[in-house]
Amino acid sequence: MRCPKCRSEHIIIQAVTEVKEKRRKGLAYWIFIGWWWEILAWILFGIWKLLVVLFGKKTKVVSITRSVAVCQNCGTRWNVR
Ligand SMILES: [Zn+2]
Incomplete structure (x- = not known):
């Protein structure tokens, strides 16, 4: 995996938990x-x-865990599936 911005390969994958309110x-x-x-x-x-x-x-509170890649070179973050 490479950073889309600077092409660095120093990428860290982080798990991010989001809390969302489900209204419907x-x-x-x-x-x-x-x-x-x-x-x-x-x-x-x-x-x-x-x-x-x-x-x-x-409202119902729902937490969603998703993966985010962080470039250690330039700090760019993007979502990973
Ligand atoms: Zn980068």
Whole structure:
């Protein structure tokens, strides 16, 4: 691997953890789980569920770990898959 900026081979791969707030559930979630789970939840925990919806946090915090390459020569950072 080489630095795209200075062509140096002094590269260090770092694991970076990002914390993201997920505001919406994915489409797949609603297709496969969401609809029946929501109905079931409303039936079984109707009042509790209502309280959660009214007073609970709507955002979900998700941490994502990704790799970042750092050039030791010029300091350039870029994402690695
Ligand atoms: Zn570089």
